Amino acid sequence: MSDSKNSTCDEQAFDNFFKSHAKLLRSYLYYKFGDLDQAEDIVQDSFIKLWSNCAKVPLDKAKSYIYTVATNLGISIARHQQVKFKHQNYITQRKSDVTNESPEFVMLEKEYMEKLKNAIADLPERQREVFLLSRIDKKTYREIAELSNVSVKAIEKLMHKALLSLRKKIGNI
């Protein structure tokens, strides 16, 4: 509490911290546990927990604190109910203003997208997490590695495996 700027008890600091981390935490939890609504609830509960323990958690420890709390909450919920990954939760967006779209994509049909979503939903949890954090949230392998405390190399291997699994699952369409 001596330096209030570096404390999560400082409202301004807490707000900024929330704004810069809540969105990625939500994505991370969704990819891991498969339910977007549930992910938002967990984000809320974890930040409330951070607030009530703010005197004990300095700002530089807050990120790993919040990921640990959130992951534990997710696991304890998952123990009660087996959640099948809900791929309906995310949306397909045609970015028409993007010009470097490959010609293949222009021809992609709805059917292919459904198949792709199903294949992603069926990926092992860690592969799905890495694949989607990289492709949807545009996180670098280094940033993803820091989230789960593993080496960049490990993330690259998971990404490679994820692509091979998707390829195998989708087949020739």
Place this chain on the structure above:
Amino acid sequence: MLDNKNDDIFLSRWINGELSPEELDEFQSHPEYKHFAKIKAGSDALDLSDYDIDTALSNIKSAKSNSIENHKKPVIKLWPYAAVAASIAIIFGLFFFNTNDSFTSSYGEKLAVTLPDGSEMILNAKSEASFDKDNWENNRTVSLDGEAYFKVKKGSRFTVTTKNGEVTVLGTEFNVQSQSDYFAAVCYEGKVSVSNTNEETILTAGKGYQKIAKSSSVSWTFEALEPSWINNISSFRSVPVKYIFKELEEQYNITIDTKGIDTSIIYTGTFPNNDIDVALKTVFSTLGLQYQLQDDKTVVLDK
């Protein structure tokens, strides 16, 4: 290269644009290339629905403002506020005797109530619900005796307390029924947590929970979008027949003489809430009982 089994990060380098021009050239002429390019293009078209970060933050604020008070703030500082608050409370008290809003539905009546934050509550017949309107922002809690259907706006924790147990949610649609020692909760959207003294259960959309007296609880799944009583149909699923009689009595304001009936028979079925003849016939004929309605008030068995 892709076919090199030792290169176990080739694809992750490719999708990240880290291949050298030669490598990329070589990969592009590989028969597998077009499949992977398709996966890349397809996954780049995926996105998550937007996250309203400001609303999320204000939800947390409203939830945490409770805890602030027991956190810091010396007591002395509160005195002037308390004094002002008290005098305001006395003045307003003259106009509004009761800040605890309560709603009661009578026999055969349904009552729709909009809660202060826009959430909806529909009371079924002969039910009573109350909540603290002024403290609603900090404490979304409804006390319920009877049956009600809730459509809850997203926000801080929303709790329905009954004497048989508690149901807690963040934002969803669900039905709660608590009559003497019968307790049931059904979730139509989102998810809810049901707890009583012995256990806690999480219900997701399409799941129901039921507990009768001391027997162990049961859960089931269903596909309806809202409870049938909203459309004037009462429905029951493996419930002792005495609770069906109770519901009939509450819907039609009648008395059923259960002498000579085994009220512990388990019953599954429905009856309409707007046609007493059909309702009585439906229930009694399935139980194989002959009955008579006297003075529109009392149902007795034909001996």
